[in-house]
Amino acid sequence: MTEIQLPDQAADTPRPLDLSRPVVLHTLTFLEEGEDVTVGRQDINSFCVLPADGAALLKELGAGRTPEEVASWYAQTYDQEVNMQDFLEAMEELGFLAADAAEVRQVAPVRWQRLGRAVFSPPAMAGYCALIAAAAFEMARDHRLLPQYHNLFFSPYVMVISLTIYLLQVPLVALHEGFHALAGRRLGLNTSFGFGRRLWFIVVETSMDGLVTVPRRKRYWPILCGMFADLLSIAVLTLIGAAARRPDGSEPLAAAICLTLAFATLIRFLWQFYFYLRTDMYFVAVTVLGCVDLHEAARRINSNRMWRLLRRTDKLADEEELHPTDRRVGRWYSWLLILGYGFSLGTALAFGLPAALKVVQLMWDHVAHSTGAGGVLDTVVFVLVNLAQGAFLGFLFLRERRRRRTAVKLQHVIA
Template sequence: MTQLTRTVRLHRLTMVDEDDGVMVGRPDVGSYAVFPEEGAQALRMFADGVPVDEVGAWYERTCGAPLDMADFLETLADLEFLRTDEEADAPGTVRWQRLGRAVFSWPAWLAYAALVAGAVTAMVRDPGLRPTYHQVFFTDYVSLIPVTIFALAIPCIVVHEGSHALAGRRLGLPSTLGLGRRLYYLVAETRLDSLLSVERKKRYLPFCAGMLADVVLFCGLTLLSIPLDGHGIPSWIHKLCLAVAFTCVLRLIWQFLFYLETDLYYVVTTAARCTDLQNATRFRLRSGLRRALRRPPTGADTEYSPRDRSVARWYAPLLVAGYGFSLASLAWAGLPTALHFWSTIVDRLGGAETSFWELFDAAVFIALSGSQIALLVHVTLRDRRERARSRTTTAPQGALP
């Protein structure tokens, strides 16, 4: 069979109309690209078994210019859209799809509403249940506070990220959990690139599912603390429930830091019909800086959609202000706090009268701090390698912290 008369076998692809073309993707491997309508129609013809030469002839009749079929097929191979005879097609269902549908069913929504109503009523009646930073100090043993809260925050974070994943899987979309970085913050994140396979109105729930989980956890822990107060139960257990509930409030506040690509960032950019606003804005800022320094530009911004370039004009000041706020916070509080901790550690290690437990405490602090720094470096280098290997032309919609 010649190159022109053969047919092309494709994996199962999704196609979603966007402002600047058709988003074509393969959800099982997270590969997506925006095609013009004619290119998307050529893929539909391939999927229907139309030979390559007939597709090329149709394209030339429609567009008035020949299609470079060799280049087109190479692009499809790079995107992993082509399927060989040995490859099986991607499965039509994903694991945990039924659980995802149950978690976001109408009975579940009614239960969540009842839980929230109960917690709000309890906080109105008892001001001591309302979230405040004082709840963090659930014990007089200060060293136990960060360790205990961190350990108990981990399952809460798993619930947050798992809610993102289940909200996507209820739509039959695959997802992965992992670690990511936002500026100098390490975050857990859910990769939901597959949301590009569905229309925009269906993306909002997966984006907001983590915040919903935080609200439910906060209300549940607040209500749980009530029967644990008194009745011969140690008071620290009641206080610990409120301390963990307070961390849920902090996660909700975190989502409003748009510039760190939080859950609400994806809600806003989806509503604004943007595809890659963050990188388009960064490109705009880099280009402006190079112009100010009278240096040649690094390239054109044509890889970003007209909508991204338009919205980037007003988003750029917000991005700069946000990063400035984080860096100022680091200089004002983060670095002095770290300096205080490390100076204390140095004094303990060099002190002649340092007790065994003080040395042990210093060693644990060094180990924890070192592992956190090493993990941050690892994630940073990993992300750079992934960007270098990236072959798609779209943003990773839905890396949700």
């Protein structure tokens, strides 16, 4: 989402526009929050933050008045001049301007909206809560059903464990993201899936850009419902694992796999509290604090700290371009970002390293003790899969850098 700011000086006009003819706007939404107004097109998920006078300017243009008339109205109403050409170019970059009335696209009804309402209806929610309560009761009755680290090693073959977790987590991840998507569709928002990167983690993300046009109190459930889906998955897997157990208490393979997936899902649930990685809890915090792009603000502030320490003031980025709320909160959140990255590294060394060593030991046993073709194949496939994952992570990193470099910054348009 783009923030359009109000500068003190007029920008140079790169190309002339006909300001004597009315412009045509696409169907836009306006959401007032404090001194700012979020404006956007929900059909293409393009949004920006305007000051209240900028939103009023846009509404006057949408009423059919010419840009010249609106500029005169603005000067009389707010006692300052407006660079109308720059403003119109910025709106055109965002896709808000249409060539003519025939080009204006009416926002079509969102698909799966009725399904979203059914999935989150009161009877459905009551059923979900009943399943979670039943699983909690079974865990309290038999502590062996609690998600625990030892559940991961249900097989002596590392590749069997890895493929089982990777493949069977796919529908569980889809359920998590599907809950996000359906909660957004329930509100009439277009949602989509994609891959992203958080540090060295590959993640699946649901795009809900239109959520910025929804009143703040209605945003929390679409953000948090994915974590609720994780709890529901853990509950169902635990109940299946408990039902699959034999009368003598032994675990068949189906029960062991269910408990393995329950533990893996719990890890994903806890990972959402790593807010500094822009997980679900990060967006909850951003919504509560009323920020626009807190993560980018914190990154810029930390980058400036580093350049000041290195006495490279020529590398400093302009923090005044940041949204005021992002700039204020970013002063202390930027330190949490550093601590968070340190925490991730620390937990990876404290918990991930022992698990990795265990995996290496299993692979070494296969090769060193000649456990047969199956053991060697297990080791080779495991290495190849991890190399492929590393290559995909590198691709996402390069794509992210390319998008940052080509991103158009729309600012300093009203003077």
